[in-house]
Amino acid sequence: MISPYAYYAATALQWYYKMQPKPERFYSRAVANNWNACEMILSDCDEKMNAILKDIYLSKDTKSDAVYEASKKYNTSQEAIWTMMSRIEKRFAQERGLI
Numbered sequence: 001m002i003s004p005y006a007y008y009a010a011t012a013l014q015w016y017y018k019m020q021p022k023p024e025r026f027y028s029r030a031v032a033n034n035w036n037a038c039e040m041i042l043s044d045c046d047e048k049m050n051a052i053l054k055d056i057y058l059s060k061d062t063k064s065d066a067v068y069e070a071s072k073k074y075n076t077s078q079e080a081i082w083t084m085m086s087r088i089e090k091r092f093a094q095e096r097g098l099i
Contacts, residue, residue: 005093012092013038014057037095041088048074052081053088
């Protein structure tokens, strides 16, 4: 079962990776808060983890297909990637006060 905050967190992470580098201005306080939460959480991730997440969140495939492709590309188990994504999305939700 997908957590209620997972879609919101995934959308924020996708936007964060698409909008690199950091925009000079945000069009709302919520978008700025999402950006700052993503930046803080992802700054704790190593380079490989960030690359995996970026590939998945920017993929035009389904999430499960993107995870499968990332697991092959980075020689990492799909289970480890799903766990990592769940933890990142949960941390985002906690940072934004969603849970």
